[in-house]
Amino acid sequence: MTGGQARHPRASKTVDLAAEAEGFLLARSHHDAARREAAQLCAGMLWLTTAQAEEVARYYCERRMLLTRHMLRASVQRADELHQEYESRYQELRRALLRRHAACASAVMACAAGAGAAAGMLAR
Template sequence: MQVERAINEIEGYLLWEAEKDRARTRAAAFCAGLPWLTDTQRQEVELRYCQDQRDASRAYLERIAVRSATLRTEYQSVYRALRRRLITGFVSGTLAVAVLVTVAAVGLTTR
């Protein structure tokens, strides 16, 4: 369990670093379209663009996490209901077969 958790944390870290790198790349591309910016202005715009992009990404990921948890709960309850129905059907079928075998056995022995 701890190994899975550590792997998830590492994966999350790597994904977040990739997201930050993507934001930096997009910021640089955005600023490339604004050739009149001074170096200081370019750095400020890139910084603000990256911060905005990371904030948007974080909010998006948080929404996805909440939705994933909701779906997991939904799917688990549906799975439990289906499993109960399957077990009930199996037990009912087994009981019906047992009753039929018993009735047949009693019918054969009374002759």
């Protein structure tokens, strides 16, 4: 659904920049969480050497970020699908409402014309 108002180019750039910054911060927080989880995982594996622990942590972070990216893309895709579904349903409801209003207005006009004709006939 569009609001019918065109955004100012400068406002559009600001909104885009804010969305990009929000995306960066979200990705960064997911990456930090993956690092913490990897550190906790490696801390429980006391038999790992430092190099092995670093490799496990790197691999875990890599896999976790791929999973997160996949889940976010799936969420965005589903949100787009829902947006399209709701948009089409909104348009259908809007057209139905317009038809009903037009029918009611026609009925009111017909009644008014009939009442006017009847009043004219009685006035004679």
